[in-house]
Amino acid sequence: MQSLEEMRKELDVIDDQITTLYERRMKVCEGVAEYKIKNGRKVFDKTRENEKLAAVAEKVSTDFNKKGIRELFEQLMSMSRKLQYQRLSEEGVLGRLPFIGLEQLDLDGARVVFQGVEGANNQAAMLKYFGKNVKNFHVPSFRDAMEAIEEGSADYAVLPIENSSAGPVTQVYDLLVEFENYIVGETVLPIKHMLAGVKGTTLSSIERVYSHPQGLMQTSHFLDEHGTWQQISVANTSMAAKKMMEDQDTTQAAVCNEYAAELYGLDILAREINDESDNSTRFIIVTNQKVFLKNASKISICFEIPHESGSLYHLLSHFIYNDLNMTKIESRPVEGKSWEYRFFVDFEGNLADAAVKNAIRGLREEALNLKILGNY
Incomplete structure (x- = not known):
């Protein structure tokens, strides 16, 4: 032997x-x-x-x-x-990708849409990115915002894409696939939730708490300490605050930001009730044009892959071989295909880079489909 x-x-x-x-x-x-x-x-x-x-x-x-x-x-x-x-x-x-590089976005006279009502975090993110003098309007739903830029009634939309403690806003991911709209920017907004109610409301008088599902998720520890409170989802945290003003009911309260509480004349019953002290939300700026800034450094894509062992591994290897740093990956179920998933990937790079073009060529050939969601 x-x-x-x-x-x-x-x-x-x-x-x-x-x-x-x-x-x-x-x-x-x-x-x-x-x-x-x-x-x-x-x-x-x-x-x-x-x-x-x-x-x-x-x-x-x-x-x-x-x-x-x-x-x-x-x-x-x-x-x-x-x-x-x-x-x-x-x-x-490799050819050209169907995106036009710009030195800067055309913001002169631009109209911006956000989801919710006055006082929404979406509005705060819009003001942070575009400034206080921007022309803007608001709509009830994320879909309405996407439709507004698709049809041209707005030039840009501001949408939340993920929260640092509650995770991705899955509806927005799905809408990015459905609509031919593209990400051209992003901004991160610190989120500080308050519990607010009309004058005379106390913690002991509350029976129902209203907020956006993300707002309820991001304050679950505080809310669960009061196990008798019924938690009710509404379309937006600011809509919850507005409902308090309209109903004038001391048995209900809203999880919202301080600006919304002040705007609708509410008393703050508890401050900074976030589960995570450094809670923040990333918002994306979306338009209907295939454009990107020449100094952009992040790319978002999505793709579907064959339902076979090793498929995802082989697709992701294109980032490794082109020395591209992948910063995020999410998956969402593919509608009408049980147990099959669409993957969303963020990675560092610019659409003008040869390495990026090389990786996208490989991904496009080997995936069932691929969509570039934006370079920003």
Whole structure:
């Protein structure tokens, strides 16, 4: 029987052979890339790859080795594709992305829409990004805001996309897929929730608390301490405050910000009731134009992938091979397809960068579909 040291030496010899064959294989792949460039052929040929995987699996003896050799060749073919995409990029074959780079956004006379009523956090985010003199109006729902910019009654919309403690605003993610609107900016707003009610309201008199679902989630620890309070969702925290003013009912209260409480003449019953002391919400600025700032540094995309083992891994490897830093990934169910998901990814980069074009080319060819949501 061989000693451990002898077996390790034998493995080193085999690994040297594999390394030499790997470089030889990639050299041939360069030739494949040159051929495809000259003849306008697509890099990704799924039928060819499936045939290859089935063929190599037949050449090994055990089920364990069949799975292993398939995984090995999946990686080899994935690296081959990335080399080919790189050569396409070097030859300038990747083409232009359908977005126009701007030095700055056209804000002169722009009309901005936000969801909610006066006093909403959405309004505060709008004022922070656009300034106090911006022309603006508000609508009842996120969908209404998206429709307003799609039809042209507004130039920009301000929408919450995620909260640091409650997570993503899933409805906004879904609307970004549904509408041909694009992210061109973002702003982060610290969120400080208060409990407010009409004059005469006390903690002991409260029976019902109203707020946006995110507002209720972000203050759940405080609200759950008062287990008898019924928690009721409304479209916006400021709408909850406005309801208090309209109803003049001391058995109900609103979770809202201090500005909304003051605007609607409410007493603040408890201050800063957030579960997290550093609670903040990220808002996106959306328009119906395919534009991006030339100094933009973050890109958002979404894509669907085949419902197969390893699909997500292979797609995400395009960020690694192009030295792109992925900063966020979310998943949402695909409507009408049980247990299949659409992935939303944020990563650092600019649409004018060669590495970004290279990665997007690979993602677009290998995903079932891909949408660039914006560069900002």
